[in-house]
Amino acid sequence: MIHRISDMLFRPDTFFKEWSTGEGSLKIPAVIVLIGGIISAILGYLVSGIYAKMFVQGAGEGMASLLGIIGGVSAFFGFLIMWWVVLAGVFFILSRFFKGEGDFKRILEVVSFGLVPVIIGSLISLGLSLYYIPLVKVPVLKSFTDPVAVQTAMEKVLLDPAYKEFMLVTVLISVIFIFWGANIWIFGMKYARNLTLKNSALTVGIPVGIYVIYILVTAVFGISLFGGQ
């Protein structure tokens, strides 16, 4: 088993060549994705906690906890849907342009294997969040009757130096591990959809490249909430 995991991470071409001869199963992919979802949920809960602190006085402890739970649950299902189903769908559609052949189920397996490095990256981000989140200075809101005040307070969190640095570091780490995952997906798609290595690289590289550019831009330049400046 360890040998197979090692092959998947370090010699994916060999791993997927063997894998393509088998029937395949979604049991192990499901476990991988669930682990990833749980780690994302924990990270989501911690990051939501920053905003929850902002609302403690105005909405009470109960509402603040609810915000954290909503953040965690959203991150869990977001990981499952976006990183597994949607990404597999994108790969499936793009590979069709290169005349790829093979089941969607096999793509789901490939995507889940490629998520192992992403999960490792999430674990490292989780550890860094324990350092950065306490450093974030959170404005305190006692009322929600003034939407401008709420927006201003949320923007202050986004512009907080510790928060910005945390976002930048986690994005950099994510990008590095996404590259590793993309490397696995390239070899996986080659065998799952019977593509050339070049077409497989394009199938994976286009969406991953767009995503990486997007998260790097948002991390470096920041984004505005609700049309704020």
Add this chain to the structure above:
Amino acid sequence: MKRYSLWLIIAVLAVFSLFSAVSAVDSAAEAAAGQVSVTLVTLDPAVFIEGDTGTITVEVTNNGVQSVPLRRATMYDPDIRVLSNPYDTATSIGAGNKMTFVFTVKADVPEGIYYPVFSLDFRDAGYLRYPVKLQVQNDKLEISVVEKPDTFSAGKKDTVRIIVGNPRDNQVNGVIVYPGGQGLDIVPTSYFIGNINPDSSSGLSLSVTPYETTNLKIKVEYKNGINTHISEVTVPVVLGESKKQANPILSNIVVDLEGETYSVTGDVTNAGLEVANSVVVMAGEGVTPVDPYRKYVVGSLQPDDFSSFEITFQAENLESVPIVVTYKDVDGNLFEKTTAVDVPEFTPGAGKEGGIPLPIIGLIIVIAVVIGGVIWYSWRKRDGKSV
């Protein structure tokens, strides 16, 4: 014989004429006394209170044309004590003259109507008796509190309005109100009303500033004739929150930490029923106010009115900061209200300054190198090595 009879007739006539003369003299004295009458009776006080000392003045007029000799004049009653009886000597009241007799009496009797008798003893013609009506009524002046606050506030001046009424049948005079009580500042310290007529009243307002829960004692001193009497009433002064007083409430609070300086913005609303003057918002104890908003002067806030405020201060290792609102009522009494506001804790040295720490940069570089190596390795070890 004839001469003897004549002298007998003369003697009988002489005796008859002598008796006629005496009889004529008595009739004249009684006729003169009949012209003497009581023309005026006055009592001071007009209506007595049990135990009061006063005077009864009787004016007698001789309406006849000749002087009437008097033996004495007295006043008598089995219940009313007559303290002086100065008219025991003989005198006379001339034709057309008036004479006044004053008697001091003490009414040590229960409430009721009494009739002490004035008696004038004529030397030659019997007595003149005249019952004088003397009323004893124990009703005292009534003190009514007609206006006072539901609750008093420590140090806050409030108005207590009273009315002093006279339920008696006679006027009282020298009425003075003396308010007092421990732990109270009262203005005026005393108030002179003077006379109060029967079934009339007189009112006054007292400015009362309490400093503790106590009793306001209102004493009214008055005179009934020469007798001093007191009426009293006690008003409880219980400190508490006035239902009407101004009530500044903080809302829409946003706390921001810029560097080492906290900035608290929000609204202050007067949720009371009275105006709040000179409203000032400031940080409480445990923090250091800093420019530009050490204090924020809001000014006057009418009921249901609000104003925005902003204060700036520095605080270390605090999770909650007291925000103090001071204001004055219309009398200038200063009030203070404190609201605790949660703030993000600021610990000196904490926060995020500078760039990414070197260990984290090193970690990212190591991860990038290792993963780059892994990718490079995976491409070297791939089967076929053809694109």
